[in-house]
Amino acid sequence: MAKPKVLATRPLFPAAQEILNAGCEAEYWTRPERISKEELFEKIKDKEGLVCLLTEKVNQELLSAAPKLRIAANVAVGFDNIDVAACTKRGVVATNTPGVLDETTADFAWTLMMAVGRRLIEADTLARSGNWKGWDLDQLVGTDVWGKTLGIVGFGRIGRAMARRALGFQMKVLYADAVRAPEAVEKELKAEYRGMASLLSEADFVSVHVPLLPETSGLFDAPRFLKMKPTAFLINTSRGPVVDEAALVHALESGKIAGAALDVFENEPFIHPGLKRPNVVLAPHIASASIETRTKMACMAAENVVAMFKGQRPMNMLNPEVLKAK
């Protein structure tokens, strides 16, 4: 029997290719530039499966160009690039890659927090510049991270991984979430539940770990920045549109907050010029980018596709009702 045809919009990693090739006739987009919408629509015409990145939109338009499509496997945990309702309507299974990137993402949020608090990028720049004149008492003094108050907004797997790290830094941890965590989790992580306003007014570092949803879009707006301490920092490794970037720039320019460290942006890859300031650390959306984790993510997406064509339920279905209906 002919294997199902699948398109992967990146070459993936060898381990993931091995999984995908065993169950499918896979075509990989291998050129260094991203696949254009036109080429994607052309190539998807005869495909039953798609392994895609968060930069590709799986929406009504793509679905219309993909009459044979049965599964779209996102190589990411966030799936705001996928119109799940449209997929469900068309009977297309959508999957993501939850769980495998939690610790790696929390590591990177921590990296950003330390970098902005301790002015690492400015320090590196000075050290390389040839202008360093030696140790000085007030040179590049930053702010302590240990012992401070960390406010975690979004207390899912990644938010909790962030809280676990804070235990080692003797931080006070506050969290805000639509749903309160079980008492056992609060106890284990020494995390206190707070409303947003109270968290923002108390935290020295605010780290964002919510998915992008209509309710979280623009969550960090001008009034919320006003609630933060002028000495506080915002860390964002979730999704750019959760933060109103113009409001953030204004808060930074007017000293309403002390700084920010950002891995994600409102209109990637565009970065608001007002964010290119010494008290802002910028990273190009790499929080999950360790070789171990990115390999696991790609393998997970490949496994989801292969399972589907074997007649099994993919592990990470975003719309399980599609298969229930059959």
Ligand code: GLV
């Ligand atoms: C990356 O941003 C992801 O959602 O996995």
